[in-house]
Amino acid sequence: MTENQEKRPALYLAEYDSPEALAKAAMRVRDAGYQKWDCHTPYAVHGLDEAMGLKPTKLGVISFIAGMTGICLAILMIWYMNVYDYPLVIGGKPPAMSSFPSMVPIIFETSILLTGFGTLFGMLAMTKLPRHHHPIFESDRFEAVTDDKFFISIEVEDPKFDLDRTRSLLESTQPSHLELVEEAA
Amino acid sequence: MATLQSLKTPIKELGETHLLPEGTTFHDITESISRVTENPAPRGWWLLFIPALALLGVMGASIAYLVTVGVGVWGNNAPAYWAWDITNFVWWIGIGHAGTLISAILFLFRQNWRTSINRFAEAMTVFAVLCAGIFPALHTGRPWFDYYLFPIPNQMDIWPNFKSPLLWDVFAVSTYLTISVIFWFVGLIPDLATLRDRSKSLLRKRIYGFLALGWRGSHRGWQHYERAYLIFAAISTPLVLSVHSVVSFDFATSVIPGWHTTIFPPYFVAGAVFSGFALVLTLLLIVRAIFGFQHIATMKHLELMNKFMLATGLMVGYAYAMEFFIAWYSGNPYESWVFLHNRLGFGATDHYGNWGPLYWSYWAMVGCNVIAPQFFWSKKFRTNVPFMFVATIIINIGMWFERYVIIVTSLHRDYLPSSWGDFTATPADMLLYLGSFGLFFTLFLLFVRWIPMFAIAELKSVLPHAHPDMAELTREEKAGASSELSPAPAE
Missing domain, CATH: 3.30.70 (Alpha-Beta Plaits)
Structure with a gap:
């Protein structure tokens, strides 16, 4: 200046x-x-x-919504890929939601991943950075x-x-x- | 009324001290930590950086050799299809876990001493996970098809198998890397702003300024920032426990004797924290000596870390003992065979009358992981720097042997004697492992040189008078006692 x-x-x-x-x-x-x-x-x-x-900050709400979205997206992805689009029968586990327990680790990880992104971008948006x-x-x-x-x-x-x-x-x-x-x- | 402040004051009679030496000011912290990134690197840094770069070259060459010739340059072959590669993968990823434990779990437990080591440990996590990722990626044999691992459409028109623990691993490790990087970066924002504000040259100001995102230390920002930090800690805690549990599922869900056991997830997590703490301490001792940070990473911190290693070492020792108990209690003859013959090396010879050929690796593991940390019961050893430096290296050798024992000794003697084989590591195995240290140390040394290696803002917040006593201030204000301020002007 x-x-x-x-x-x-x-x-x-x-x-x-x-x-x-x-x-x-x-x-x-x-x-x-x-x-x-x-x-x-x-x-x-x-x-x-x-x-x-x-x-108090409302950031937790954003993180929670992101985490729940992660859970839903992971279930939808696994259902579409392994049950609907190309059914895979492996280890005697039926290609349906009845093999749900084996999907839990990936559902969990996806939910954590989206919570992380939600928290990061939510924080940046709320601090206007x-x-x-x-x-x-x-x-x-x-x-x-x-x-x-x-x-x-x-x-x-x-x-x-x-x-x-x-x-x-x-x-x-x-x-x-x-x-x-x-x-x- | 006992205020919060008085609870935070150390009790001298109990030998409690402040986290940082008495009289440390905010400016002392800024100055001593930022200085490292501003002054020329000390000779010790170059003495480490040049060999690290050379080792990075070794890694590049051995990857090029492997990709050109094929995965057969490694010693893995029937029946030991997993060997050094997976050993190195589990070892590196385990090392990363201490970083998350320090930054997330100790944060949730309000262990303020973590502020002296967390930045460091988080950086170590990120670099260790990068090193870990190399091995399974190359072990697929044709790394250029590794994108089959991800749920993206490919030319085979088939999707990944979500029921496989190996795919869980892909998700767990890539999520872990992403979250660790984000957590690390978020923690760095205020400190990058410190470097920005101290910059003399325009280039430094531009680079640090860009990375600091225009941070103004505003309290309206801090409020969301602190909550974000808490959320990251809260999600990283189950994440870190899940990552090594998922890694252990690679083994535990198979039907190989020596692998098929439910103790694996907690056993792997304890071992991961054990080895990670050892490497954090190795690095801390080196950096402390090179840059002179004895006033920030004090003997108190070192001693606490040694106590952690003693505790996790005992957990690991308990898991080793429990494996033998289960081998006996299950009544499974294959399981007992693996433990008595392949691991202990005695009590059961094969039909030629030979002992298990790899029994020495089991004893190396027990010696390094169970016996070595026992010295830390004594305060004399916990506060002896040369001793702890050697001990941390021994522990990491032991933890490498632990994975080697689990993987190779279980695999090389299959159910049928006709499928027995032996495993010998080749130079390609060894050079890639050596080279991964090059990647790790190159990244780590660049980090300590250019990024604040201690969390400046967090260290300031653990100084004794960092936080005003709001209860006191409010009372003063109500009583009109804040008379040192002139009365507020009337509207």
Whole structure:
């Protein structure tokens, strides 16, 4: 981005030195009623769900549906291939669903495989990743988020966002650094 | 009120310590682990990498030889149609199991010490399963037709037989590889972001940045991420138990004396974990020495791993004893013959008066797997690095012999003396096995050089003050005690 390009504010970024300071600040932002804001931490800080007032994740539902789909697909595949399309009689086992026990290992493995894919893609979809461009990366200080610093970001899209009021709210939480991150308009 | 925090504090009187040395900061962890990928490789790394590459070349050459001439270059022949190839397959896949055990089962049991070894062990799993896959793929004889194994239409217009344990193996191993890779990659995302943010050069920033998927450490992301990690652990646990059970079904569902036994699934899983822990420890000791990670993989971790090996070694020893009991208790003369003549080597000679020719491999197995780990009852041996290094190698030799004993000694004496034969390994057998180490170590050394070899984010989360005490903070807030903060501005 060149210097003379027009910029517009994207988010406030407040930096903290400890997880306690972050959690205290998060409780305050939560109580102020913001929606489009987030905490950024080097590792998963336990207790932030509560401090941010987040609902539990629904990822398990996606994984469960994917796993059940795996079971159904595996049964359908084995039935179609070994019973319907080309019946195989092997080891005296009839080519029908009555030889079900011998199908269990493959049904199990397929179900695990689909649960894995469901969980991976479900997680990526819910965290909205991959997303290689984000205004937060305009901040140089933000590079420490994967090292030892803790951040709170409040985005301008939030209905309660106000350049002055949001700033004074964040200032009241005593961040070690506070900046307004801008992006190219 | 006793808070969660006080429960997590080690009790000094009991000799408990923090997982990492006192005073370790978040930045220390980032710095010491990322540095390895940023600095030039130490000489020790090159000393291992060059031989590993050479061995990889040996593998390429021996595969080319095998594919050109045919599978007859191996020593397998009637009646021992399975020999080194399947031994190596079971051995490598077993090694992989410790990685999943450490990353998934210990995670479910909240064993936080795993954070120092899990990344490592997961990488080992992926590479070991790749090495394992080579052997059955080549053993089919015409590897270019291996796609017959998968349920895809082929020119013979026939589908795979889903009732065969060999096909279960195809599904189990390929699922295991896929899930292990996904689990490993998901664990890596935050650490790749760490490398991205530390990058000085644009190329590094681009590569690590691409792989980190734009990770911002956002808590809304962490929330789903942590649940995904839990789900992966929860599905990997039954998966890893199923994989070696399915491998053991290859043997247990047949009618060969010495194979046809119901103890095989748990026996194989215990053996797999045993050998895998041994290899994780071998690698950990090497890497610890080369890169100086004594403060992350501490003696405490090494000792815990030795205890694991002692426990699984005892399980394996119990299974060996139980096989003899069942051979006697079943009253099956073929079964007793296999165990007394083929394995123990005495008590029953053949009709020429010869002992079983491979009895030495059974005794090698018992010596390495049952006797060697007994030293770990003593704390002196559990904390002696040179001793444990030698012991882990002995254990892996023993575990290779275990599969060799099960496969070859059971096969080479069939029901009818007219179908008896002997098995001798050929140079092609040996070179491919040797070459598979080349593949493993090349991948492993590239991994330690370019990817954070310890889980940076997870290690940070086991530091003593990593998590705020929410109960305390909420109480403070209710009581208005958080007075160090200025009052929130009025709306």
